[in-house]
Amino acid sequence: MSDQGNNTKLRDDQAQLKQEMLIFERGSSGRVGCTFPRLDVPEVNPVEAWGEDAVRGEIAGFPEVSEVDVVRHFTRISQHNFGIESGLFPLGSCTMKYNPKVHERVVRSPGFASAHPYMPSALMQGSLDVMRRLEEALAAVTGMDRVTLQPAAGAQGELTGIMMIAAYHAARGDTQRRKVLIPDSAHGTNPATAAFCGFDPVEIPSNSRGTTDIEALRAKADDTTAALMLTNPNTLGLFEDQMEEIAEIMHGCGAQIYCDGANLNAILGKTRPGDIGIDVFHINLHKTFTTPHGGGGPGGGPVGVCEHLIPFLPRPTVETDAETGTAYLDWDRPDSIGKVQGFYGNFAIMVRAYTYIRALGAVGLRQVAEDAVLNANYIQTRLKEHYHLPQDRLCMHEVVFSDKCQKKDDVTAMDVCKRLMDYGYHPPTVYFPLVVSGALMIEPTESVSREDLDAFIAAMVAIAEEAESDPAKVRGAPHSTFVARLDEARAARKPILRWDPELCEE
């Protein structure tokens, strides 16, 4: 992937880099960064209490630093990064929206923050009520009959959904269904999920309009088909407008329709998956509902299902006692696929998503979709003179360009992305979807002002001009970041996430 060979290419000022990175070595024996409260229990001699073997005299290479050393270290490395609070983050398909601060205030309320998952239901009525209300709100937004909040990510939502579909077919004795049909524009998690559940993923081509080729779908759909995994709007940023035919074909052969709902932001309050023939639908709380992304941290991938799949939902579900109105956890669900997460899923993420929904209300959520789609179309219209647009028609919440025009100067989509970093932007998604060669997938979201959009467009136009006038500059980008181009495959496959004294000595 990288043209830099195997090594991370550091800037010339390596000495400075080392100084910055070697903060841990700058410590000095006996320096401390915290003060413990006075002991309020009897003091124990650890060696006497647990024996010599259980107690370590010294932790090898452990840095001894002051509070200010630590704060400066982390602040400095945070400045080498780019986050949603640094600026426009147009990473297509990822819906990098601003995460409102009010969520943090609500989730820190003592009733939520100090709740323990082992508390009996009677003592966690407030928390269960939030889960119950969030489920209701998500069901209302998507038109699905019930929603499980357990999965912690979109990919886990897919897994949960396909497991439910497998259980549904199994319960009907329909065990010859081994195929899952997946359009070629799908996110890689879709075929991975199908294969992980023991199905054979079968690729369905897109037509010249960038949507599912209906005749190809019809040809592949039969009584060995378990499901179609569709993304709508799809990853070309286009709405799959032949849902009626798709539903007829799939349900006609006894298969289920799974919809990857990562792109729900485009259709909030406009159309509902449950109304257009979809049986299972996942929602990314960390995309559409502004809970934080990334860092491998907690996410949320709730899954909505139609009535006939309710028995297979993960357990426990949150139910309401008809007489008293109290909420309780129902474990007595014999057909459930089981539990897919520890406890009940990422509860604090649910509180944030619910806060977002209540803060905006139905009208606000609809405006989210309208503004997100308007912003993407504004970018599409302004940039299509400068970048090749494979599907030249109104888009949804994201627009996919290609590097076809820049290729004549030997400048690639990756080069454009790297150069964009010099202009102070996070790059868009690159080389995805796979159906577009040299793809640049831009999703501005609604949380961006007109001024910010104009500045981003100006940067993209400037790069298109540079690709002609000074292509070497674009190919050599980024020029202003802390490190130059990385070996991206190695960075993703073998990340160094832990400080290691030996690495620093190199």
Ligand SMILES: *Cc1c(COP(=O)(O)O)cnc(C)c1O
């Ligand atoms: C983000 C995304 C996923 C996976 O969601 P995660 O929460 O990252 O696991 C699946 N499909 C599409 C289209 C996506 O954009």
